Amino acid sequence: MNKKRQLLIDTALTLFYAKGINHTGINEVLSVSGVAKNTLYNHFESKEALIIATLEQRHTLFIEWLTSKLEGADSDQQVITQLFTALAQWFTHCDPILGDFRGCFFINSSAEFSDQGGQISLFCKQHKQQCRDLIGQSLTNKDASLLDAICLMKEGAISTAYVSGDVTIAKKCITLLNITAKNIN
Structure with missing residues (x-):
């Protein structure tokens, strides 16, 4: 698996589990992971796709x-x-x-x-x-x-x-x- 994709999943899972999915925005996932928005959308077509991955x-x-x-x-x-x-x-x-x-x-x-x-x-x-x-x-x-x-x-x-x-x-x-x-x- 691509390292940045995995980093996004790991970061999102940690944030979603700690704060809730609806209280965690994509910008927070990007900020904490240090991954660019374009990279996120190259791996996940939507927030829902990222949620499913987590x-x-x-x-x-x-x-x-x-x-x-x-x-x-x-x-x-x-x-x-x-x-x-x-x-x-x-x-x-x-x-x-x-x-x-x-x-x-x-x-x-x-x-x-x-x-x-x-x-x-x-x-x-x-x-x-x-x-x-x-x-x-x-x-x-x-x-x-x-x-x-x-x-x-x-x-x-x-x-x-x-x-x-x-x-x-x-x-x-x-x-x-x-x-x-x-x-x-």
Whole structure:
């Protein structure tokens, strides 16, 4: 990948995640990155194209992170524990791969764009489905209600940790989900 293109994506992702997409203008991305406006438009036809590129980069990073966090789990309880322990580390800014925690970039991005059929919303929806699929592949119990509970709790934990600042929510989820998993088995 072209170095300047990558620099634009990295800069935009950092700014979009920290400040929000609609609060970050193209001129700020250019100023922080040090890249000329013509170069930006040689790589991205619009701000939306740059947003999609940042979503793609964060998606790849998050899926790789999630895959590594679920590796080696040999029971549903272990999947739950590993997933929510990893989330707790992220919530407390202790995960160097995902960086500082400011909620879910996909929830945040989707919330900024009301067109549910738009490219940004559809990408965010696709990301959430791929996370769900990955978690589902790690479970031994294929009961959809367990997967639903885990994914709903994951999304709720992320939102709660960000909005309320309750970084202990992930540990609470482990307890509740392990009870649920035992009752489903």
